[in-house]
Amino acid sequence: MSPVRRGKELPIYNRLPVLRAERGMTRAALADAVEVNPQTIGALERGDHYPSLDLAFRICAVFDLPVEAVFSREPFTPLSTQVYREGGA
Amino acid sequence: MTEQPGRLAAYWERQLDKMEEAEQKRARKLPGWRTRKHRRTLVVVLVLADLALVTGATRFETDPKWVFPAFWLSGLVVGGFAFITLRILTGRMSGSFSRLLDEREREWRHRVTYIGYQALSYLMLIAMFYGLFGAGTAGRGAMMLSALLVTGTTIPAIVLGWSLPDDDPEDFEEGMENA
Numbered sequence: 001m002s003p004v005r006r007g008k009e010l011p012i013y014n015r016l017p018v019l020r021a022e023r024g025m026t027r028a029a030l031a032d033a034v035e036v037n038p039q040t041i042g043a044l045e046r047g048d049h050y051p052s053l054d055l056a057f058r059i060c061a062v063f064d065l066p067v068e069a070v071f072s073r074e075p076f077t078p079l080s081t082q083v084y085r086e087g088g089a
Numbered sequence: 090m091t092e093q094p095g096r097l098a099a100y101w102e103r104q105l106d107k108m109e110e111a112e113q114k115r116a117r118k119l120p121g122w123r124t125r126k127h128r129r130t131l132v133v134v135l136v137l138a139d140l141a142l143v144t145g146a147t148r149f150e151t152d153p154k155w156v157f158p159a160f161w162l163s164g165l166v167v168g169g170f171a172f173i174t175l176r177i178l179t180g181r182m183s184g185s186f187s188r189l190l191d192e193r194e195r196e197w198r199h200r201v202t203y204i205g206y207q208a209l210s211y212l213m214l215i216a217m218f219y220g221l222f223g224a225g226t227a228g229r230g231a232m233m234l235s236a237l238l239v240t241g242t243t244i245p246a247i248v249l250g251w252s253l254p255d256d257d258p259e260d261f262e263e264g265m266e267n268a
Contacts, residue, residue: 027260028262036191036192037191037193039180042257042259042260049193049196054192
């Protein structure tokens with residue numbers, strides 16, 4: 001887990017794996033785009049690290065999405081379910 | 090006068106680029122060893138080597154004369170190997186300038202250097218009390234100080250090596266098909 005102490009009740013979930021997969025991006029490519037090391041993208045995806053606000057904004061800029069579409073306090077439902085069952089997007 | 094800082098800054102940037110390249114190459118070395126199990130094995134070896142240095146320091150200037158050099162030589166050789174290998178396996182967090190680290194790596198760096206600093210402070214206190222009350226000779230006190238100083242400097246690598254998870258091969262994938 002991230003070495004910084006945080007409240008256990010306040011995790012930050014993200015959709016990085018699915019957003020990367022949609023765009024055919026490797027972790028290395030995303031890492032290059034946001035100027036971090038690829039292991040940090042892996043740590044974000046595994047929930048081992050929570051991003052700073054700066055990094056979160058940089059990631060959102062790469063996907064051209066608002067922060068709430070990429071990061072959430074609640075677990076994300078699968079994107080396909082959200083699009084086809086709930087009439088989203 | 091105005092060009093000098095610019096040249097220095099450009100030189101420094103070039104050096105950082107070279108270091109970054111070297112770090113990227115180092116991140117791919119010893120791929121079979123990039124697991125927590127292997128790192129922890131090296132940590133145990135390094136701790137044993139540190140203990141050999143400390144034990145050797147207590148035998149300085151005592152009979153039989155071969156004991157001190159045997160402990161120190163083996164401690165330095167084995168510990169040196171384990172330390173350098175751990176530096177390679179723990180990546181830029183243990184060796185690079187902060188400028189080359191991202192936010193996650195800086196958090197790790199801050200954590201392990203803080204632990205290392207605290208531990209080194211206690212080890213220096215132990216060395217001081219050993220020198221004052223337990224060493225018997227100034228030479229033995231000095232050797233204990235050296236042994237504990239070396240031990241203290243290895244603690245950040247020990248903490249990192251013990252704590253870091255297995256490397257994920259996906260972190261190093263270059264290409265990806267768009268399915």
